[in-house]
Every structure is written in structure tokens, then in C-alpha cells.
Amino acid sequence: AQSVTQPDIHITVSEGASLELRCNYSYGATPYLFWYVQSPGQGLQLLLKYFSGDTLVQGIKGFEAEFKRSQSSFNLRKPSVHWSDAAEYFCAVGRTNTGFQKLVFGTGTRLLVSP
Amino acid sequence: GAVVSQHPSWVICKSGTSVKIECRSLDFQATTMFWYRQFPKQSLMLMATSNEGSKATYEQGVEKDKFLINHASLTLSTLTVTSAHPEDSSFYICSATWVAGGYYNEQFFGPGTRLTVL
Numbered sequence: 001a002q003s004v005t006q007p008d009i010h011i012t013v014s015e016g017a018s019l020e021l022r023c024n025y026s027y028g029a030t031p032y033l034f035w036y037v038q039s040p041g042q043g044l045q046l047l048l049k050y051f052s053g054d055t056l057v058q059g060i061k062g063f064e065a066e067f068k069r070s071q072s073s074f075n076l077r078k079p080s081v082h083w084s085d086a087a088e089y090f091c092a093v094g095r096t097n098t099g100f101q102k103l104v105f106g107t108g109t110r111l112l113v114s115p
Numbered sequence: 116g117a118v119v120s121q122h123p124s125w126v127i128c129k130s131g132t133s134v135k136i137e138c139r140s141l142d143f144q145a146t147t148m149f150w151y152r153q154f155p156k157q158s159l160m161l162m163a164t165s166n167e168g169s170k171a172t173y174e175q176g177v178e179k180d181k182f183l184i185n186h187a188s189l190t191l192s193t194l195t196v197t198s199a200h201p202e203d204s205s206f207y208i209c210s211a212t213w214v215a216g217g218y219y220n221e222q223f224f225g226p227g228t229r230l231t232v233l
Contacts, residue, residue: 009156036224043119043208043224044159090158099219100212103149105158 002027002095006106013081014114021076021109023091032094033074034103035065039087047089050074061085086113117143119211121225128199129233136194136228138209144189145211149222150182153206165192199232206230
């Protein structure tokens, strides 16, 4: 069965510092991979997705992620964190190859940004 | 992006009563809506997929008689938690999308509904 592991429950980063959130997936075929951000009182927002092609994916808000098949990873990065980036981040894998269907989410990583 | 709303944002009810949660796509027509449940410190778990005009498809382990889903129009789906008990207390999230040619477009998520059953 497909699964997603986000090993870090909490991460604290200083404002202006770089960020990397880890995500490992388990899936038999080429996965559809996603990163979402959840802020209090708001719905999950898609940051970026990987379906195929270039393994370095650019997203919104200055985020990027790199798909590494050999490591079954899809880590999220940002070169300089802003206080407004404090939120919960979820990695997800699609269970089918029909786009945004049957998403399996990781347990999330809460990002805290210190001044 | 497209906007999805949920109502109510939070609800408290007594054990044994039923609660209805609405999910609306405000600026697009949603052929498909998904319902998730999120426990504290845990991930979102897909409960069911509902297609407009059809019966919902429930994930394994989800009681379809407990969680009634109706998707009567292209902009509204409802989740009714019947005979709610304290273990049904959770954060319920819906998402909406449209399907074209068998391909599911981006899911747009509602802000969630916090259900507390006393």
C-alpha cells in the first residue's frame, strides 16, 4: 500500500534561514507527489506537484522540491524563510495515475519560524 | 485558485444526535468532492469520494451508514454524521475538483469543520 512518511513533527527555523522538510514515500510505480500547506482557519493549499519530467519542481511562495527516485524522497525546500511561512506542511502521494485522485497524506510537519 | 467553503466551521452536539456538514464550491462546478477526516497530530484520511448525482464511494473501514454523503448538485456536497458518538469527534475536511477525460484536476480544500460530540 502507498504510504508517506514525514519524519519531522516539528521544525523551528530562524527567519531568513533556509528550510528543508523531508518526505519519503512508498509506491510501486512512478508516483504523483504533492506538497500542501495548511494555515489555521484555511484550507490546504497546493504548493507544488510532481507528475513527471524535471525532477526539480518549482512551486508557489518560493518553494521548490526535488524528486529522488533512488531515495524515494520528495523534500521541500525554501532558501529563505519568512515569518508568514509558519504553518503545517503535508506531503502527499496519489494512489492512481489519474491526477489528483486518492491522495495519501503524511502526518505533517509543523514549521515554526523564530525571529 | 478556486474557493471551497464549509459550514459550519465548528459544531458541538450531544451523543446520539446527527450533524450535517456542508461543502460548497463557490466559483466552479465540482464534479467530484472528497471528504477527509483529520485526527490531532495525524494526517488527513480519505473517507469517501462523491460524484455529482451518484452514490458516494467509501474507503475501506468507513461506515457508510454512519457517514452519509450526498452530492446533489455541482456545487454542494453534504456529510451527515448519524447518531454521533464521542469517538466521531474530529476535524472533517472536504475538497472539490472536476474530472475531464478521466483526469482529476487539482483538489481545492475547504477550511474544515471541527466536530465535538459530548
